[in-house]
Amino acid sequence: MSIHLIRHGQSAFNAVFTGAGDPMIFDAGLTPLGHEQATAARIHVAELGIREVICSPLTRALQTARLIFPTDHIHVVAETREHLGHSCDVGRAPAALQAVFPDISFSHLPDIWWHQGELNAVGVPVEPADVFEARMVLLASALRARDARPLAVVCHGHVIDALTGTHPDNCGIVELRN
Template sequence: MATVILVRHGRSTANTAGLLAGRVDGVNLDELGREQAAATGKRLAAVPLVGVVSSPLERCLQTAQFIIDRQPAAPYAPTDSGLLECDYGQWQGRSLKDLATEELWKVVQSQPSAAAFPGGESLAEMQARSVAAIRRHDAAFESEHGPGAVWAAVSHGDIIKSILADALGMHLDMFQRLNVAPASVSIVHYGPQRPSVYSINTEAGDLSWLAKAAHTGDAPVGGGSGHQAP
């Protein structure tokens, strides 16, 4: 299968204000967020992407554009509601400080699989539709461009954490152990036997090796020799 680079959007105005933005319109990257997204776009420039798929929310579209602008050929760039932020329902737009006093907050922290947001969706529903979207696009890119294809998905923190938890074989109740910072990069290859997670929450480092990465589907016994830049 292909390899997906999971990119969280850069820091947003809601992040700065301490608000749970959810799906509210008009939440954009702040100045630092634009700098973060530009740096991620520069970092990914070493990898010829066959496509960029984004959540339809502004902060993700803005981040995706920084990536596309650094690609030598404009990659296929659709939006997918499967990568949309969690539907936090009545929690949307409220301050994180206030939400931390809610009983549901404790459930979200300790037993996410049982958490359902009033008027919104459950975290289990969020994971199911986001993983399905990633696997659908991954299979399509592999079919069109071959098993060496590399593509990027630009989405949100909880979405990416849930995708990584699935790839790692972790129960959703453990996904809060993962951290995904603004504009960070995580990498997953969906092989024929199992997903391989190459990185989580990275903000720096050479990615040029992805342009020539060979995937056999087998895990290297003993750890292997690592990836070499072309």
Template structure:
């Protein structure tokens, strides 16, 4: 599989500038993040991606959208790969709100309030990582699947810190 950390969000931009949680729930991508998401199309279009699994957070959905359009793939909203609940940005948007913004995506797997209440323990997050590993091990298309997720989850999955917009191949 290919793992991708979402591009820079408004939370990331403000947190980097001030060192403080700016108090933004489910922030969108920053201008820089939107440009980066468009550039990722050129980087990833030749990687043989046939499936996109994406976290329900707005920043992940916005990161996945340009590539999904270019490849004519409908992303699959996958709450298992959501961010670890630690900051204000880890409070999501309600499922009905997400559906209004992305009516072509299926949010049926989400409860109306689907994110984890902060703080999410390391054990809870690692449990999600393990459940996702088990799920992916059963997928025949795991090698051609792109997973758009978040720093804490991807750290648990691959053991490496990925910067915004970083991606890498990861054995399923």
């Protein structure tokens, strides 16, 4: 059975990022368009018969998951986070996330669950490509080992691209092949 990778809806960072410079929007949430995209995706996802939902701990993914799966239990898995290269990919401590998403458990996450390392020119830690790629190999293996299928993973464009070779639009759904 299937593993469906779902990219988050449009974030505040996505809406303004031009590639010319980091707009310094940390852990960006969804825009109104992102909310619309996630709500529209709910109709399609309902047809997939999802039995388990895994989600990145970044706010835009959590908001997307909550809009698509409003009553389902969401399992937060830090390894599904985005490749850290911009401010929007820096997360928040579990206590801060718990205050915003009280029905989702973050107790298993360390205080800093995102990549820590060398800072770029604007002070954002950058995850080296080889570190990200190794994380994606482990993530793919862990996802394939899960019993509950069909499985939904609400995550990020670079994660989906690394796992499938496809970079979907916001709220795009790509199947992870075995």
